[in-house]
Every structure is written in structure tokens, then in C-alpha cells.
């Protein structure tokens with residue numbers, strides 16, 4: 480039986496920052512991105528996936544198998560990597576949620592991909608309409624696009640306070656997690672208030688901090704970010720889903736809204752789960768120049784195929800660029816983070 484109540488949340492598993500939040504909002508639902516819980520043991524997920532499965536998705540699966548919160552009305556999973564793709568079959572089979580949709584976000588970025596993605600977004604909207612008994616009109620989509628663009632623009636302005644040595648990435652990280660789980664009108668107000676407050680702050684006195692660009696897999700545990708900062712780094716800019724990839728561009732507000740949403744996702748800075756790798760390197764190179772970056776840190780969740788695939792190429796390119804580069808694979812539990820301190824300390828010393 481379908482549901483028609485407002486303020487229901489649609490859980491999101493997104494390994495590629497391609498969630499069409501505007502469509503979910505136009506269906507009167509709140510997009511609620513799922514984040515990992517590093518304190519959770521993986522007893523249930525271990526029965527479903529092999530030991531070499533990405534530790535982050537294993538953690539998310541564990542949460543699903545234990546039962547999603549009662550206000551979650553369904554689930555959207557987006558094709559980021561093969562891991563999330565194949566894991567969706569387990570969700571379908573073993574997790575209790577009546578509405579589930581797998582969105583085929585394309586890996587390539589060309590006209591065929593645009594047409595394909597637009598069609599799948601239309602199908603997603605249609606299924607939301609049928610299941611939740613709502614009408615997703617162009618007007619509602621347009622309103623959602625305008626709202627999301629305001630949020631993105633405000634977040635981008637907030638992010639610039641990192642460059643002024645006023646805002647730490649860990650604080651932006653917490654804000655982004657709030658935005659990705661809140662009602663979006665409230666989220667806009669929270670962002671606007673944060674921006675006003677930042678304007679009144681002085682810059683940090685810690686002038687010794689090394690300015691780095693942080694890249695890698697989905698890094699959603701703020702305590703890990705704080706550990707990195709406490710080693711002596713200032714994450715002045717990033718190439719992450721909980722970072723620039725969420726707010727760098729805006730959606731065209733005129734024309735066919737579904738096509739505009741698809742176009743936005745195919746034109747925004749390319750993410751680590753997409754190809755070609757050199758386009759991602761070019762994006763990072765632009766950021767390195769613009770933000771006077773002194774070193775690059777690339778963190779892979781253990782067994783993250785996408786980031787492991789790109790690492791040798793990036794290592795070569797950053798060497799050519801003569802910029803210090805550190806690659807680290809991490810487990811998804813806080814006890815294991817401590818072992819990385821020595822490597823972070825050593826890297827801070829060579830910058």
C-alpha cells in the first residue's frame with residue numbers, strides 16, 4: 480500500500496554525489512543521506528558480503544539489516560561503484576523497506592549518458608508518484624531547484640572561509656551532514672545563520688598549519704577529519720562528496736527541470752567513482768593552484784575499488800607537479816585510526 484504523508488524521509492545510499500534531491504523534495508519527501516557508524520560491529524553484514532568488500536558499504540548494510548528508523552519511508556541507492564551496485568541486490572532481498580529504487584547514474588559523461596540519465600530520473604519520479612500518491616509537477620521541481628541552488632551557493636561561500644583561515648573543514652563537514660539529513664528549508668536557514676556568524680570571526684592563530692587538499696572515498700566520520708586536522712593540517716579545500724562536489728555548481732533554473740538536473744550531475748566536477756581519471760586530476764590541479772595547496776592527502780576506505788584504481792595515476796601526476804602526496808587506506812573503526820597518526824606526522828614533516 481502506498482504512503483502519502485509529508486515529512487517522510489527517503490534514505491539515500493550515494494557513493495557518487497548524484498542524488499537528485501530536487502525530485503525527492505518535489506515528491507514532498509525529505510532526502511536523508513545514510514552515514515556510517517564507526518562504532519557498529521558488522522555481524523549481520525558479514526554473513527552477506529566477502530571480507531574484501533568495501534568497509535563503508537559494509538557498515539551501511541549492517542544498519543539496513545538491523546532495521547532503518549521508523550520515519551524512513553523508502554530507499555534510493557545510486558550507482559556509484561560496483562560495490563554499491565551489487566549490494567543493492569542484498570538490500571532488495573534482506574532489508575525491510577517497501578519502496579526501493581536503484582538509480583543508474585552513468586559513469587561516462589556524453590550525450591548518450593545524458594539521455595540515459597534523464598530517462599532514469601523520469602522513471603524514478605514516476606515511481607515516487609505512484610508509490611507515494613503525489614504529483615511531481617515542473618513547478619514543484621523548479622521550486623526545489625531554486626531552493627537547492629541557494630543552499631549550494633551559501634555552502635560555497637561558507638567553504639571559502641577555509642581559505643581565509645577562519646573555518647576548519649571539520650566544521651563544514653558537520654554542517655554538510657546536517658544539510659544532507661534535514662528538511663531543506665531549515666537547512667538553508669542553518670547555512671545562512673552560519674554564514675553570518677562566520678563573518679564575525681577572526682582567523683586562527685595557528686599559522687604553522689599545512690594547507691592540504693583532501694581527496695579519496697566517502698569520508699563521513701568527522702572524528703577522522705578532526706584527527707587529521709590535529710596532526711597539523713588545514714584542509715583548505717577538498718575533492719570529496721562531503722565537500723566541494725556537493726555545492727560547487729548550480730542547476731540551470733530554466734527549461735526542462737529533469738534534463739537540467741541530469742545535466743548538472745554530468746557537468747559538475749567529476750567524482751572519484753567516475754571516469755576519466757585525468758578529468759578529476761585536472762579539477763584537483765585547479766584547486767591546488769587556486770588555494771595554494773602544499774600537499775595532497777588521498778584516503779581510501781579499505782577495499783574502495785574506485786580510489787585504489789586512481790591512486791597509481793594520481794601518484795605519478797602529483798610527482799610531476801612536484802607536490803607532496805600521501806595515500807592511505809583506512810578501516811572503518813576509530814580504534815584503527817590511531818595507527819595512522821605516525822604516517823600523518825611524517826607527511827606533515829615533509830611538507
Ligand code: SF4
Pocket residue numbers: 494533534535536559560561562563696697752780782783784785786
Ligand atoms: S568507499 Fe569506494 S567502494 Fe565504498 S561505496 Fe564508496 S566508492 Fe564504493
